Amino acid sequence: MAVQISPSILAADFARLADEAAAVESAADWLHVDVMDSHFVPNLTIGLPVVESLLKATALPIDCHLMIDDPDRDAPAYAEAGARSVTIHAEAASAPVRTLRAIRAAGARAGLGVNPATPVEPFADLLPELDMLLLMTVDPGFGGQHFLDIVLPKIRRARALLAASGLGEIWLQVDGGVSEETIERCAEAGADVFVAGSAVYGATDPALAARNLREQAERATARAGWRTA
Numbered sequence: 001m002a003v004q005i006s007p008s009i010l011a012a013d014f015a016r017l018a019d020e021a022a023a024v025e026s027a028a029d030w031l032h033v034d035v036m037d038s039h040f041v042p043n044l045t046i047g048l049p050v051v052e053s054l055l056k057a058t059a060l061p062i063d064c065h066l067m068i069d070d071p072d073r074d075a076p077a078y079a080e081a082g083a084r085s086v087t088i089h090a091e092a093a094s095a096p097v098r099t100l101r102a103i104r105a106a107g108a109r110a111g112l113g114v115n116p117a118t119p120v121e122p123f124a125d126l127l128p129e130l131d132m133l134l135l136m137t138v139d140p141g142f143g144g145q146h147f148l149d150i151v152l153p154k155i156r157r158a159r160a161l162l163a164a165s166g167l168g169e170i171w172l173q174v175d176g177g178v179s180e181e182t183i184e185r186c187a188e189a190g191a192d193v194f195v196a197g198s199a200v201y202g203a204t205d206p207a208l209a210a211r212n213l214r215e216q217a218e219r220a221t222a223r224a225g226w227r228t229a
Contacts, residue, residue, distance in 0.1 A: 003217040024060070028060055031058055063083070124165070147178070152186070
């Protein structure tokens with residue numbers, strides 16, 4: 001599995017989202033969009049209309065991360081609109097199997113996110129329904145937070161769980177505090193998809209920052225013990 005970089009527009013200039021997306025098109029694999037409803041998390045960001053507009057404005061595939069109270073109701077609409085990846089939170093979903101299948105049926109990759117305090121092992125039975133497992137490395141709700149080192153052992157356990165599942169390629173994404181100081185530790189632990197907000201959009205040259213993060217993650221992945229290919 002190749003390293004993938006997904007810059008988060010949570011750290012971008014919301015008045016210039018199309019330009020901010022264009023700034024990383026040459027260096028990123030995805031554009032990460034955090035949808036927050038001020039209920040599941042305290043912050044309120046954007047919703048489906050903005051995602052629909054972004055889909056028309058960028059060539060990057062959109063990676064929607066839904067931090068909302070009722071993903072069972074709302075998640076399929078993001079996939080139907082054209083988002084290529086839609087992630088719901090385990091803590092919020094009442095019918096995760098049905099919702100994950102609906103996301104896939106609409107043509108998107110289905111992801112399941114878990115917060116730092118949520119163990120990953122109870123969701124092992126859901127792995128056949130997933131294309132990606134997202135581990136939050138900060139408590140969700142706001143950008144610019146400091147990376148939580150306590151999640152590193154969970155990344156290792158998640159990588160081992162995926163390897164033991166025999167299900168083939170399920171991506172392992174990390175989100176929160178990913179930067180030049182932390183991305184190598186995440187890669188060594190087993191992550192292969194990296195969401196970076198402030199580390200990309202807080203830089204003078206966002207595309208260069210994304211490329212540098214990729215290079216760091218690739219180096220760390222190449223020397224990591226979990227890597228099998």
